Amino acid sequence: MILFEFDHERPNTPDEAVALLTHAGPDARLLAGGTDLIPNMRYRTVTPALLVSLGAIQPEAPREEKDGSLRLDALAKLVTIENSALVRKRAPMLAESAHTVAGNQIRQMGTLGGNLCQDTRCLYFNQQHDFQFVAPCYKRGGDCCYPFPRNDKSTCWSVFMSDIAPALIALKAEIEIQGEQGLRRQPLEALYAGDGLKPHKLGQAELLRAVIVPPASPRQGWGYHKESVRGGLEFGMAILAATVTLAADSKACEGARLALGAVREAPVRLTETEKAMAGQALDAERIAEIAEAASQEVNPLPHHGFTKAHLRDVIRIQMRRLLARAVERAVNPNA
Ligand SMILES: Cc1cc2nc3c(=O)[nH]c(=O)nc-3n(C[C@H](O)[C@H](O)[C@H](O)COP(=O)(O)OP(=O)(O)OC[C@H]3O[C@@H](n4cnc5c(N)ncnc54)[C@H](O)[C@@H]3O)c2cc1C
Numbered sequence: 189m190i191l192f193e194f195d196h197e198r199p200n201t202p203d204e205a206v207a208l209l210t211h212a213g214p215d216a217r218l219l220a221g222g223t224d225l226i227p228n229m230r231y232r233t234v235t236p237a238l239l240v241s242l243g244a245i246q247p248e249a250p251r252e253e254k255d256g257s258l259r260l261d262a263l264a265k266l267v268t269i270e271n272s273a274l275v276r277k278r279a280p281m282l283a284e285s286a287h288t289v290a291g292n293q294i295r296q297m298g299t300l301g302g303n304l305c306q307d308t309r310c311l312y313f314n315q316q317h318d319f320q321f322v323a324p325c326y327k328r329g330g331d332c333c334y335p336f337p338r339n340d341k342s343t344c345w346s347v348f349m350s351d352i353a354p355a356l357i358a359l360k361a362e363i364e365i366q367g368e369q370g371l372r373r374q375p376l377e378a379l380y381a382g383d384g385l386k387p388h389k390l391g392q393a394e395l396l397r398a399v400i401v402p403p404a405s406p407r408q409g410w411g412y413h414k415e416s417v418r419g420g421l422e423f424g425m426a427i428l429a430a431t432v433t434l435a436a437d438s439k440a441c442e443g444a445r446l447a448l449g450a451v452r453e454a455p456v457r458l459t460e461t462e463k464a465m466a467g468q469a470l471d472a473e474r475i476a477e478i479a480e481a482a483s484q485e486v487n488p489l490p491h492h493g494f495t496k497a498h499l500r501d502v503i504r505i506q507m508r509r510l511l512a513r514a515v516e517r518a519v520n521p522n523a
């Protein structure tokens with residue numbers, strides 16, 4: 189699959205990158221590690237006239253801020269995130285989620301920002317098109333949808349498959365965005381549009397600068413699971429992340445955040461299930477009920493051959509296991 193011709197710029201600072209994006213207009217794209225963008229360009233699902241490479245900008249190392257939060261440069265490679273002693277100590281779920289992304293070669297190249305801004309995926313979309321299909325689908329600018337033929341052209345049910353976004357959402361992370369007007373900060377979950385045609389709400393001349401993870405509360409535990417057929421090297425079938433904070437008695441649930449990936453066009457927060465957990469004693473029986481409620485709160489999109497019923501089963505079973513693990517870690521942080 190030969191790449192088409194395009195221009196390439198390599199700015200030295202984020203300001204220069206924003207200026208280039210502003211000047212070039214909608215035909216420009218940011219290039220970080222290229223592990224998502226370049227395959228998509230080879231498949232011609234995206235055909236930018238200009239790539240603005242972030243490769244000359246040196247990322248800062250992960251660091252702890254004065255308020256105890258963890259600051260991660262969006263240009264940090266995934267290997268940096270998974271191996272950083274500070275990240276492993278302060279946000280071990282984030283390190284684990286970075287470790288689950290693809291294989292080592294991809295993690296050596298891929299960045300945190302690129303992972304959070306990757307495109308949604310669909311079996312019909314992410315492959316060479318010419319000899320497979322007669323007509324382009326809606327997301328390719330055509331007039332049909334192969335897996336969901338009753339959808340109209342405003343709807344694309346491709347799935348957002350970042351392994352890291354659900355972990356960061358469960359950790360209540362915020363992002364720093366740089367644009368023409370300067371820097372702004374918002375919760376990570378507000379980045380996602382829930383639209384397979386245009387999954388992110390970043391402006392055309394904006395880039396992700398940093399991810400900020402707040403300090404964990406006392407008695408907070410976590411659980412993370414990426415379900416896939418072959419373990420490593422594969423995109424997730426379903427990704428589950430949770431944090432649970434226990435009250436001073438170390439029994440009742442004071443707060444929880446549950447997030448799923450690879451089941452919809454954006455990461456999904458299970459806010460109803462979270463509310464139902466408040467004040468509950470999280471014993472095995474209650475955890476099983478919560479896991480059942482979690483699997484019913486989400487309406488998973490069938491994708492890559494996995495049915496809705498199967499995805500719900502995976503969510504129910506794995507949510508039960510990871511909530512039990514989160515409670516264990518909340519009671520004993522060294523568990
Ligand atoms: C074989 C293979 C397996 C993979 N497996 C997984 C997996 O298991 N889990 C998973 O989550 N991902 C997986 N990926 C997807 C991808 O490799 C990773 O998500 C990676 O982290 C993307 O980062 P990147 O720097 O290479 O992004 P790029 O490819 O450089 O960029 C991706 C998108 O993000 C935009 N972008 C990049 N940086 C920024 C920024 N700072 N601000 C704003 N926009 C930005 C780009 O314009 C582009 O649209 C896989 C990819 C391949 C090829």
Ligand code: SF4
Pocket residue numbers: 309310311312313325326327328332333334335336343344345346384
């Ligand atoms: S779900 Fe989206 S990407 Fe997949 S075929 Fe339909 S329109 Fe295309």
